[in-house]
Amino acid sequence: MTERIVNEAERRRIKRAEDEFSDAPRSPMDMPAIRIGIRLLMITVFLITWEYVSGRWIEEYWVSRPTEVWAKIVEWWQSGDLVLHMGITSGEAMSGFLIGTILGGVVGFIFGWYKRIADILDPFIIAIYSLPKVALAPLFIIWFGIGFEMKVILTAVIVFFLVFFNTYSGVRDTSRELIDIVRLMGAKTPQVLWWVVLPSALTAIFVGLRISVPYALIGAVVGEMMASNRGVGFLLMQSAGQFDTAGTFAALLVLIVISAVFNETIRHLEAYLLRWKDVQR
Amino acid sequence: MIDSPILEFRDVTKVFYKGTQPVVALEGLNIKIQEGEFVSVIGPSGCGKSTLLNLAAGLSPAAKGDVIYRGSPVDKINLSVGYITQHDNLLPWATVRKNITMGLKIRNVPTAERKQRLEHYLELTGLKGFENHYPAELSGGMRKRCSLARTLIYSPEMVLMDEPFSALDAHVKMIMHKELLRIWDEERKTILFITHDLVEAITLSDRIIVLSARPGQVKQVMQVDLPRPRDPFTLHTKPEFSAIFETLWDGLKDDIYKGENV
Numbered sequence: 001m002t003e004r005i006v007n008e009a010e011r012r013r014i015k016r017a018e019d020e021f022s023d024a025p026r027s028p029m030d031m032p033a034i035r036i037g038i039r040l041l042m043i044t045v046f047l048i049t050w051e052y053v054s055g056r057w058i059e060e061y062w063v064s065r066p067t068e069v070w071a072k073i074v075e076w077w078q079s080g081d082l083v084l085h086m087g088i089t090s091g092e093a094m095s096g097f098l099i100g101t102i103l104g105g106v107v108g109f110i111f112g113w114y115k116r117i118a119d120i121l122d123p124f125i126i127a128i129y130s131l132p133k134v135a136l137a138p139l140f141i142i143w144f145g146i147g148f149e150m151k152v153i154l155t156a157v158i159v160f161f162l163v164f165f166n167t168y169s170g171v172r173d174t175s176r177e178l179i180d181i182v183r184l185m186g187a188k189t190p191q192v193l194w195w196v197v198l199p200s201a202l203t204a205i206f207v208g209l210r211i212s213v214p215y216a217l218i219g220a221v222v223g224e225m226m227a228s229n230r231g232v233g234f235l236l237m238q239s240a241g242q243f244d245t246a247g248t249f250a251a252l253l254v255l256i257v258i259s260a261v262f263n264e265t266i267r268h269l270e271a272y273l274l275r276w277k278d279v280q281r
Numbered sequence: 282m283i284d285s286p287i288l289e290f291r292d293v294t295k296v297f298y299k300g301t302q303p304v305v306a307l308e309g310l311n312i313k314i315q316e317g318e319f320v321s322v323i324g325p326s327g328c329g330k331s332t333l334l335n336l337a338a339g340l341s342p343a344a345k346g347d348v349i350y351r352g353s354p355v356d357k358i359n360l361s362v363g364y365i366t367q368h369d370n371l372l373p374w375a376t377v378r379k380n381i382t383m384g385l386k387i388r389n390v391p392t393a394e395r396k397q398r399l400e401h402y403l404e405l406t407g408l409k410g411f412e413n414h415y416p417a418e419l420s421g422g423m424r425k426r427c428s429l430a431r432t433l434i435y436s437p438e439m440v441l442m443d444e445p446f447s448a449l450d451a452h453v454k455m456i457m458h459k460e461l462l463r464i465w466d467e468e469r470k471t472i473l474f475i476t477h478d479l480v481e482a483i484t485l486s487d488r489i490i491v492l493s494a495r496p497g498q499v500k501q502v503m504q505v506d507l508p509r510p511r512d513p514f515t516l517h518t519k520p521e522f523s524a525i526f527e528t529l530w531d532g533l534k535d536d537i538y539k540g541e542n543v
Contacts, residue, residue, distance in 0.1 A: 178370050180340055185384040185435060186360050195383070199374045276374040276415045 061245060068246035069253065076250065081235070089232040090258055092148060092220040096155020097212060097262075103156070104163030105205060111164075112171025113197070129165070133158040134222045146227035155219030162215060163208040170204025171197055203277065206270045213262045217255065232258070285352070286313040287439060287471050288337055293346035294496075295332050306332045308496035310346070314473060316438075319465065321474040321482035323529070324492030324500075325536045330475045332497075334441040337473060338362050363437035367444045369424040371416040377427055378412040384435030402430040405464060422453040426460065433464070439471040446481065458484050458513035466510060479533070483525050484513050491529060494536040501532040 028034055047066045054065035076082035111118040137154055144150040174197045182196050224233025232254050239247025271278070295307040306329035314320050322330050335341040336348045339359040348355040350362075363384075371380045381402060385395045403409045406426040416424055425445060432440060446454045462485065465472065476482050482489050483505055491501040507521055516522055 175368075175370065177366055177368065178372070180338070181364050181366070181370050182383070182387070183358055184338055184340075184360065184362060184364050184437075185387050187387045191387060196372065199372070202374075274374075276417070 061243075064245040064249055069249045072244075072246045072250040073253065076235075082254070085230060085232050085235050086254055086258065088148070088230045089217075089220050089224065089255075092151040092223070092231065093155055093216040093258070093262070096152045096219055097159050097216040099152065100156035100159025100212070100216070101163050101209065104160040104208070105167050107160075108164040108167025108205075109171055109193075109197075109201070112168045112201070113193070115172070118168065125164075129161050133161070134218070137223055137226050140223075141227050150227070151220045151223035151231070154223045155216050158215045158219045159212045162212045163205065166204045166208030166211075167201055170201030173204065174200040202273060206266075206274065209266050210263075210270070213266055214259060216262070217259055221255065286349075287316045287351060288312075288314040288473070289347075289349040290333070290336070291347045291349060293336065293343045293348060295329065295336060295341075296344040305496040307336075308498055310497065310499060312490060312499065314439075314471060316471055317469045319472045319474065319485055319487045320490060321476055321486040321488075322490045322492060323476055323479060323482050323533065324497060325494045325533070326477065328492045328495050328536070329497035330477075330492060331443050334364065334443050334473065334475060337439075337441055338364055361438045363432035363435070363440045365428055365432050365440065365442045365445045367447055369416070369428040371424060371427055371431070373416050376413050376415055377408060377419070380416065380427060381408075381431040381434055383431060388435060390435075398434050402434045405433075405467070406430040406460070420453075421449050422457060425449065425457055429461070429464070433468065433470070437470075439473065442472060442474045444476055445474075447476070447478070454481070455513045461485065462509075462511060462513065479526055479529055480517055483507070483522060483529070484511060484516055489529065491532050500536070501529070503529060 050063070051066050054060050054063050060068075073082065076085075111121070133154070136157060137150075140150045140154055144153055178200070179192055179196055182192055187195065220231065221233035221236070224231035225237050228234045232251055235254075236248060236251040239245075239251055290310045290312040293307060293310040294305065297304045297306055310333075312333075322333060324330050332341070336343055337350070337355065337359065339348075339355045339357055342356075350359055372383070375383070378399060382395050382399050385398065390398075399412075403412065406429055408423065408426055408430060411419065411423065416427065419427065428445075446457050449457060458481065465485075474482070474485060486505050489503045489505060490499055491503070492498065493500040503525065505525060507516065507519070507525075517526075
């Protein structure tokens, strides 16, 4: 179902692109297949260069080499470490993301709707927002220990603010006229919120969600790096601590993969929920 | 005619505040609108024309005087009126179908009847075949038809229109006049229409009320006795039309320069 609608949005986008006037006929360079081909080529060249340079021009100790990094990943996979640590980091990031999103969304919604509350609490929120959230980690370690919960809470706090601010401004930006018109149709406040304010704010909320993805990982990984014996952050610290460059690169690669999966998930959700936007862009 | 207007402004004064600074938008306004009448209000920019509609809709309270709808004062949101604004104010995330049937859904009209009425209004406004389009995919004229359909479909007794066609280009505007007159002929709803376009006001209305520059007061009331049905494409070439135009313009021109946007 979701897939079908995403495809529908894609189809409309392509159709519209074809309808638009352009100064030159469409170049084959713009075709998706060619684009992907070029990207793959770039990666290949990069990897070959890396492999070649390593041990010849730059000492392998500093940059390791792709085959070594890959070997490390295979090793982690076979020992079960990869699944374990990836699972823990993803679990922390996802739980924190969900909790932060829900709380940030709800509080942002309330503040956006009742402007007076927001006006009064504004300086406090800005004060807490201005604090680098990772600086809260030591406190959270005291409060919640060095386990799973600490990272979830750290992540949730980071995500909360990003989602909160975007939801807040999204709700505030809802057209007053639109609300009045729907009220005149007989809508009660809950209906106005569900049918007008929420969909209207959703664009801004998704901006918050998209920004939040990398930050959710920051929360989880920084938490792990500070105090943990599990997770990709731990893997990273452990490898670096042993001067294992291949392991360090391998851990970074794992993080890129987790981040990419998160991003794609959000992107698909957005394409589905905001499919109406696609027709006007 | 027995004097029982559907909407009456009785000595209405409306004051806005810029911080604590009062600005009088309307002063001592007396207007009566009869059921089934098409009344236009014209006046210079900033004379409080739109305020009039917000008062009638119960969206904002009068400082003095009473706004009376069917004999009782409007003191909360007036659910008997529909509102059409300059911006079409469709829900951009909802298809034409969902936009049009929204009022029925809010009023808990059963699905079968919803469907039946949707068909009727799609037909009436010429939107058939566009049910599944999003507003962004429609032309300006079609969006206007859509907002017309979604207002008429839940049968408000009275329709408030705030410069609904002012954003359209000249030709589309005339087409919309024709459509509106045709639809109005079928339904004979009471319409209170705000505009700054004299031609538009004369083409559509039974009666035209001219407001003065701020604070808005009734300056002139003019009955438009041109026979119906009217043809918006040729009406303005008739001598009767020109006579009305000139009288109205005489009343309006001094104040135009006192308006804000000159």
